[in-house]
Amino acid sequence: MQAPPTDQLHSKLIPMLQEIQERLGYIAPEAVEWLAKELKLSEQEIYGVATFYNFFRLNPPGRHEIRVCLGTACHVQGNEKLLDTICERLGIQPGETTPDGRYSLERVACVGACALAPAIVIDDEVHGRMTQRALQRLLDKIDREDEEAMKKRGEK
Amino acid sequence: MADEKIELLVCLGTGCESAKSDVLFAKLSDEIKKHKLENKAAVKRIGCHGLCQQGPVIAVEPEGLFYCQVKESDIEEIIQSHLIKGKPVERLFYEHDDGTRIPHYRDIPFYAKQTRVVLKNSGHIDPSKIDDYIAVGGYKGLERALKEMSPEEVIEEVYNSGLRGRGGAGFPTGLKWKFARSSPGDVKYAICNADEGDPGAFMDGSILVADPHSVLEGLSIAAYAIGAREAFIYVRHEYPSAVASLKKALKQSYERGFLGENILGTGFNLDIRMMEGAGAFVCGEETALMASIEGKRGMPRPRPPFPTEAGLWGKPTVINNVKSLAAVAIILREGWEWFKSIGTEGSPGTAIFSLTGKVKNTGLVEVPMGATLRHIIFDVGGGVGTGREFKAVQTGGPAGGCLPKEKLDLPVDFDSLREAGAIMGSGGMIVMDETTCMVDVARYFLSFTQQESCGKCTPCRMGTLEMLKILDKIREGRGEEGDIEKLLELCDTVVKGSLCGLGQNAPNPVLTTIKYFREEYEAHIRDKTCPAMVCRDLVKYVIDPDLCIGCGACSRICPTGAAQGEKKQAHHIEQDMCIKCGACLEVCPPKASAVLKIPISKTLADIKGGAQ
Numbered sequence: 001m002q003a004p005p006t007d008q009l010h011s012k013l014i015p016m017l018q019e020i021q022e023r024l025g026y027i028a029p030e031a032v033e034w035l036a037k038e039l040k041l042s043e044q045e046i047y048g049v050a051t052f053y054n055f056f057r058l059n060p061p062g063r064h065e066i067r068v069c070l071g072t073a074c075h076v077q078g079n080e081k082l083l084d085t086i087c088e089r090l091g092i093q094p095g096e097t098t099p100d101g102r103y104s105l106e107r108v109a110c111v112g113a114c115a116l117a118p119a120i121v122i123d124d125e126v127h128g129r130m131t132q133r134a135l136q137r138l139l140d141k142i143d144r145e146d147e148e149a150m151k152k153r154g155e156k
Numbered sequence: 157m158a159d160e161k162i163e164l165l166v167c168l169g170t171g172c173e174s175a176k177s178d179v180l181f182a183k184l185s186d187e188i189k190k191h192k193l194e195n196k197a198a199v200k201r202i203g204c205h206g207l208c209q210q211g212p213v214i215a216v217e218p219e220g221l222f223y224c225q226v227k228e229s230d231i232e233e234i235i236q237s238h239l240i241k242g243k244p245v246e247r248l249f250y251e252h253d254d255g256t257r258i259p260h261y262r263d264i265p266f267y268a269k270q271t272r273v274v275l276k277n278s279g280h281i282d283p284s285k286i287d288d289y290i291a292v293g294g295y296k297g298l299e300r301a302l303k304e305m306s307p308e309e310v311i312e313e314v315y316n317s318g319l320r321g322r323g324g325a326g327f328p329t330g331l332k333w334k335f336a337r338s339s340p341g342d343v344k345y346a347i348c349n350a351d352e353g354d355p356g357a358f359m360d361g362s363i364l365v366a367d368p369h370s371v372l373e374g375l376s377i378a379a380y381a382i383g384a385r386e387a388f389i390y391v392r393h394e395y396p397s398a399v400a401s402l403k404k405a406l407k408q409s410y411e412r413g414f415l416g417e418n419i420l421g422t423g424f425n426l427d428i429r430m431m432e433g434a435g436a437f438v439c440g441e442e443t444a445l446m447a448s449i450e451g452k453r454g455m456p457r458p459r460p461p462f463p464t465e466a467g468l469w470g471k472p473t474v475i476n477n478v479k480s481l482a483a484v485a486i487i488l489r490e491g492w493e494w495f496k497s498i499g500t501e502g503s504p505g506t507a508i509f510s511l512t513g514k515v516k517n518t519g520l521v522e523v524p525m526g527a528t529l530r531h532i533i534f535d536v537g538g539g540v541g542t543g544r545e546f547k548a549v550q551t552g553g554p555a556g557g558c559l560p561k562e563k564l565d566l567p568v569d570f571d572s573l574r575e576a577g578a579i580m581g582s583g584g585m586i587v588m589d590e591t592t593c594m595v596d597v598a599r600y601f602l603s604f605t606q607q608e609s610c611g612k613c614t615p616c617r618m619g620t621l622e623m624l625k626i627l628d629k630i631r632e633g634r635g636e637e638g639d640i641e642k643l644l645e646l647c648d649t650v651v652k653g654s655l656c657g658l659g660q661n662a663p664n665p666v667l668t669t670i671k672y673f674r675e676e677y678e679a680h681i682r683d684k685t686c687p688a689m690v691c692r693d694l695v696k697y698v699i700d701p702d703l704c705i706g707c708g709a710c711s712r713i714c715p716t717g718a719a720q721g722e723k724k725q726a727h728h729i730e731q732d733m734c735i736k737c738g739a740c741l742e743v744c745p746p747k748a749s750a751v752l753k754i755p756i757s758k759t760l761a762d763i764k765g766g767a768q
């Protein structure tokens with residue numbers, strides 16, 4: 001019986017958005033519609049909050065999520081150059097997803113691996129001390145695995 | 157004691173984990189079982205041990221031995237040699253500058269030169285086991301507060317210790333609590349600020365992973381002192397392991413009666429709820445953070461009223477940083493006199509930094525307040541380590557400043573750093589050498605604050621954008637005379653016209669780099685050169701045909717196809733296609749070293765002519 005009931009309700013907005021994103025990978029319009037009813041807020045209010053925070057995305061992510069750290073330690077160790085390489089290779093800019101839906105690319109500000117900068121997170125796995133060569137290997141490996149998986153599925 | 161059980165402590169801090177220490181943990185556990193060594197040895201998880209640079213690390217207790225950069229293939233030897241034959245694996249010990257090996261971590265300069273108070277448990281206890289924390293005196297502080305002291309006495313104790321907030325501003329914690337306690341109202345809140353907004357710092361996250369109960373204990377003490385029955389801990393969402401660690405710790409605290417109803421039989425009730433941030437830097441600011449907990453956009457609001465009068469849902473609220481609260485637990489356990497005996501008169505206690513950048517030993521560092529920057533960077537950090545020249549050190553994150561060589565003997569405390577134009581900040585410390593461009597660094601921070609500005613104050617929103625445009629111009633070689641002066645004017649406008657610390661401090665990186673490295677700005681503006689060879693519009697990559705061995709490494713890695721050439725023939729770089737990612741330079745074999753980064757205005761012939 002601490003905060004008034006509507007306040008308590010509204011304070012659930014961000015955690016619920018987080019849960020939605022965790023499950024769906026993004027904040028789908030239908031989810032916003034549902035949330036609005038649930039929390040007695042307008043959809044506009046919800047979008048206002050969702051767009052304020054960097055974490056929420058309004059479009060579906062790719063199957064592989066690449067997050068390039070552009071925190072200070074990673075910046076000083078030249079991670080922007082690795083980001084350029086990725087943009088070039090995938091043909092997308094940060095915030096975008098490749099047309100085939102395989103990769104999405106984001107920039108983040110520090111993932112806590114500063115001591116091993118530069119760091120890149122691929123599918124929730126943090127890779128420290130990145131180099132152009134290591135990056136190429138990682139992406140090649142994902143491409144190979146995806147290709148094999150596709151072949152397997154094709155054969156079935 | 158020969159038959160004491162050997163404990164292998166595998167670091168699962170973010171750094172070591174990214175170097176796959178979880179694999180080492182699994183393999184060690186398996187192998188110990190396989191070799192039936194369970195009676196002789198145990199494997200334990202720990203949070204950040206400190207020396208991330210050497211990760212993944214494994215500490216061996218009780219002896220205090222320290223294995224560095226352990227690979228999966230080393231595990232068998234550790235089992236066979238160390239555990240079975242009793243002969244530690246020397247080649248995995250820390251290698252000193254002179255090539256000798258140092259077996260014990262306490263003898264490694266990085267650790268020997270630190271004073272670990274708040275980080276004492278980090279890397280020594282298993283954070284997932286509340287009993288480990290209790291065994292080293294954990295929750296004694298809370299017990300003392302609840303059973304032996306009135307809330308006023310607790311506040312007095314913290315006030316007397318001289319503790320100042322470790323979130324950046326350095327406000328006396330005891331005083332803050334006193335204000336909140338004396339604010340009228342039955343409903344009050346205590347909040348732990350674990351948003352760790354500084355992009356490039358990981359102290360708070362590491363403490364939450366390595367020693368979560370110390371923070372919960374401190375938060376509980378704060379709640380008791382001010383009269384709160386509900387508390388929050390607001391954690392940065394990019395730290396999944398901190399979130400997981402806290403979740404577990406909260407659960408155990410409830411189970412063991414350190415949280416919930418009638419805590420330790422004293423009649424004190426407290427609930428702590430965790431809330432994950434959603435990636436907005438400004439939410440580290442206290443009023444924005446509270447707006448965020450309330451489910452709103454994280455916009456700061458003017459103070460006064462201060463949170464201690466009207467905070468979360470308009471109720472009196474105390475908000476403290478992770479490190480402040482961890483220190484509180486220690487103060488209540490060890491007494492204020494002891495705490496006050498560490499550090500300086502004006503800033504008692506210790507300072508914790510995440511030391512990164514161009515420094516040999518990157519990692520978590522704790523020193524008494526008043527230690528010099530030189531002590532931290534050179535004695536603990538081992539210096540630049542690349543054989544290059546130290547250029548600057550940045551503290552305080554986007555709100556802080558860059559200090560030059562001449563300031564290395566400055567004592568680190570809240571007041572001295574501020575006088576020099578930097579700030580203590582929350583603990584980010586980034587070392588820069590001659591290959592770091594100060595214009596680029598200033599631009600980096602400004603673009604960060606510009607993007608993170610919540611947009612409420614026009615001078616912050618527009619002023620930083622204007623500044624960013626000028627810095628971009630300078631960096632791209634289009635700078636003009638008068639740009640520096642224009643920047644300084646804009647700094648003034650932004651500082652004066654911003655409501656919260658984000659805008660008020662945003663110009664600091666620009667101000668300090670102009671103050672201490674003005675000649676670097678001038679080189680960009682007048683000579684259109686970047687002395688550090690960082691700004692991409694002012695450099696280019698070329699291949700020296702006399703040195704190129706035609707191995708094709710550059711053309712294989714080049715993402716744009718700019719690096720071209722026939723096998724076994726000298727290669728070249730098509731400048732129009734080059735995005736200056738530097739991949740060719742990285743992969744060119746050292747024996748050839750044919751790829752060069754040169755000023756844009758120069759030709760290869762100029763460089764070679766100059767060298768002769």
Ligand SMILES: Cc1cc2nc3c(=O)[nH]c(=O)nc-3n(C[C@H](O)[C@H](O)[C@H](O)COP(=O)(O)O)c2cc1C
Pocket residue numbers: 320321322323324325326327329349350351352353354437438439440441442443475476477478480481582656657658
């Ligand atoms: C833009 C901005 C960002 C901040 N980010 C943080 C942060 O990430 N962590 C933190 O503890 N304090 C941060 N602060 C400071 C808080 O507003 C507040 O002073 C602090 O949490 C109080 O705790 P302390 O007294 O224990 O230092 C920030 C302040 C500003 C202006």
Ligand code: FES
Pocket residue numbers: 069070071072073074075109110111112113114115117118119355356357
């Ligand atoms: S700056 Fe990249 S991990 Fe911290």
